[in-house]
Amino acid sequence: MSEQPVVVERRVTPLELFFDLVFVFSLTQVTALMAADPTWLGLLRGMAVLTVLWWAWVAYVWIGTTTDAEDGVARIVMLAAMGAMFLTALAAPGAFGQLGDVAGGSRDQALLFGVTYFAVRLAHVVLFRVIGRDKPDVGAAVARLAPGLLLGSALILVAAFLPPGWPRGLLWAVAIAVDVGAPLVAGTKGWELSPHHFAERHGLVIIIALGESLVALGVGVSDQLYDVRTMIAVLVGFASVACLWWLYFDVVAIAAERRLASVDVEQRNRLARDSFNYFHLPMVAGIVLLALGLKKSFVDIDSELKLVASFALFGGVALYLLGHLLFRKRNMGSWNLQRTVIMLLLLACVPLGVAVPAWVSLVTLMSVLLALVTYETLAFAPWRRHLRAAHEDHHAGEH
Known part of the structure; x- marks a missing residue:
């Protein structure tokens, strides 16, 4: 046994x-x-x-x-x-x-x-x-x-x-x-290891990294005229960061924590090492790259991005999603098709960033992420509600 x-x-x-x-x-x-x-x-x-x-x-x-x-x-x-x-x-x-x-x-x-x-x-x-x-x-x-x-x-x-x-x-x-x-x-x-503690610490570091993106966004506009166009662009950037939060914390973090607590000790240790220590790194790296892309975007929202900045903006989010894909594969043994498609689409958008004004790149990024969040929320609504309800009941029982 x-x-x-x-x-x-x-x-x-x-x-x-x-x-x-x-x-x-x-x-x-x-x-x-x-x-x-x-x-x-x-x-x-x-x-x-x-x-x-x-x-x-x-x-x-x-x-x-x-x-x-x-x-x-x-x-x-x-x-x-x-x-x-x-x-x-x-x-x-x-x-x-x-x-x-x-x-x-x-x-x-x-x-x-x-x-x-x-x-x-x-x-x-x-x-x-x-x-x-x-x-x-x-x-x-x-x-x-x-x-x-x-x-x-x-x-x-x-x-x-x-x-x-x-x-x-x-x-x-x-x-x-x-x-x-x-x-x-x-x-x-x-x-x-404590499954809940271990998962919570890694969830907190995702929030920390997302916070750094918001700091970069705020610093990027701190010396600019606070006109309506700038404020709209700021909200567009904020919406993109909020989508990254949603993609992790809505169901991914919950499912991963439950999986970590359900396996035996040796499996739990390996799962923690692989899915949290290794596969959270590309998530954090992607968020840091996004912070750089946001910062460079607000240098002049009417000018095209340099290639490196465009890669940081679109490629950073693609790297974040790659971390999610590897995380799910290691935890659940399955691959997420829609996130794979969006990851590839974002990589394809990198050349767009050097050809259009930065505000267009920001709107494009937000639109793609909002489409992904909306699709997953609607397509998997019953399973999502069941998972979140079970999670809340479990923690209510602990208290």
Whole structure:
């Protein structure tokens, strides 16, 4: 017989929400990095920085879902890690150092990023070793994961001493491969997690990323005349962000949480790692790209977008939907046809962005997303109502 689900439910703590505020600032810094260098190389650098910041955040989600991170020594270590994470975020725009006239910061910033990122990852290992004293299985899991985790962050630190350009970029690529691949090599045996807590933390980070898009939208128009056309364009951009919220939280988040709680321990650990740790990254990356696209769109809403900005606007949302498709495939074993069609349609709209005024691109994006939300809401209304009602009844029973 298969092992029965063991569910230890935890609540998201104020300390974890405090940590998430630091991650908000990190996302803002990634957008700033790409906005200062709106080239394909700039986008690649931004996505690289986002990836390592994401894996640092993910590590602390596992801590919060395994133990009470506000208890005793764990709280002090968490606060120290948050301070290091804040410094890492401050240095993020200069993580790759200076290359010619490209805005990328100095070697000092790259070194600060490397040192503080290593400190964040080291604190993660220390915290889990402390937890492992009372939970031998967790301690064994950390022992398997720690070498890859520390090696990846150490390589980013070493990269700061290399010349800016391809030598540093190559070592970053190796570091990311090690960092991202370590959980696959180490496996998930021995870990413990609370399904509701784990799903809620990832849902909160989606909201955080969407909030960054709204910040970029607001900043983009802060120095413009607040006329009727501008305000309408702002509402169009807001509607697009709201559609992304709807596409995740209306049913996807609910179904994923229920699935996570329904399987046995080993399956739950693998499912959490794959569908939440790995497949939420393209969602967050897509939202950050959208933030860049919105910011560039409001530089002049009557002018065409540059190709990179158009890709960020349309391609960012397409990447967000790709994350949804992979998320559903891993959780439910099925593929979402309508979201696949919309993803491809958005990619096809990238050339449109360089041929029409930015406001037309914004209206196009909003129209496509509204059509998707409307179709899914109407076509799957009975199933949607049943799922949401069952979810509400379950949580009502818990209280």
